[in-house]
Amino acid sequence: MRIGQGFDVHTFGDGDFVMLGGVRVPHNRGVVAHSDGDVVIHALCDAIFGALALGDIGRHFPPTQERWRDAESRLFLHHAAQLMRERGYALGNADVTVICEAPKVGPHAQAMRECLAEVLGCDIDRVSVKATTTEHLGFTGRGEGIAAQACVLLVLA
Numbered sequence: 001m002r003i004g005q006g007f008d009v010h011t012f013g014d015g016d017f018v019m020l021g022g023v024r025v026p027h028n029r030g031v032v033a034h035s036d037g038d039v040v041i042h043a044l045c046d047a048i049f050g051a052l053a054l055g056d057i058g059r060h061f062p063p064t065q066e067r068w069r070d071a072e073s074r075l076f077l078h079h080a081a082q083l084m085r086e087r088g089y090a091l092g093n094a095d096v097t098v099i100c101e102a103p104k105v106g107p108h109a110q111a112m113r114e115c116l117a118e119v120l121g122c123d124i125d126r127v128s129v130k131a132t133t134t135e136h137l138g139f140t141g142r143g144e145g146i147a148a149q150a151c152v153l154l155v156l157a
């Protein structure tokens with residue numbers, strides 16, 4: 001078994017939606033990012049890369065490379081899942097927490113779980129998506145940005 005954790009932050013910027021767990025969530029801001037800025041998927045990728053001791057998302061998809069500009073983050077997760085399988089592991093479970101005052105994640109959590117499970121190639125009951133505010137404290141509390149943290153357990157396939 002291998003355990004991994006990941007964390008990601010993006011600043012809010014111009015726009016009217018944020019990508020979260022592969023789902024387009026309407027919001028009065030967008031995010032500033034090289035890719036589509038999906039903090040859920042970025043944290044999940046880093047958790048998988050961490051569990052496999054394969055570095056981090058920036059090593060696999062350097063922000064200096066034009067080819068990743070506006071990229072769909074589900075491509076990153078697909079790659080992480082492929083590396084996991086190549087090394088003989090399957091996803092035991094993944095647990096993600098989104099941290100922001102808004103948008104509300106709850107109404108979209110099921111769609112995110114469905115999308116993540118599809119990209120990961122696993123049953124939906126292995127994937128959890130939760131959310132919390134920070135009670136108006138800190139950068140998420142001031143609505144300056146959005147964060148996500150993820151934990152994964154990888155089991156021998």
Ligand SMILES: Nc1ccn([C@@H]2O[C@H](COP(=O)(O)O)[C@@H](O)[C@H]2O)c(=O)n1
Nearest residue numbers: 100101102103104105106131132133134
């Ligand atoms: N962006 C968010 C934040 C929170 N939720 C849901 O609200 C519950 C209460 O949040 P607190 O920070 O006040 O504990 C939380 O447990 C989530 O169910 C949400 O959907 N989206």
Ligand SMILES: C[C@@]1(CO)OP(=O)(O)OP(=O)(O)OC[C@H]1O
Nearest residue numbers: 033034035057058061062063068
């Ligand atoms: C995802 C990558 C892709 O170039 O860029 P960003 O979208 O800026 O996201 P970040 O969470 O900063 O991770 C770094 C990069 O790998």
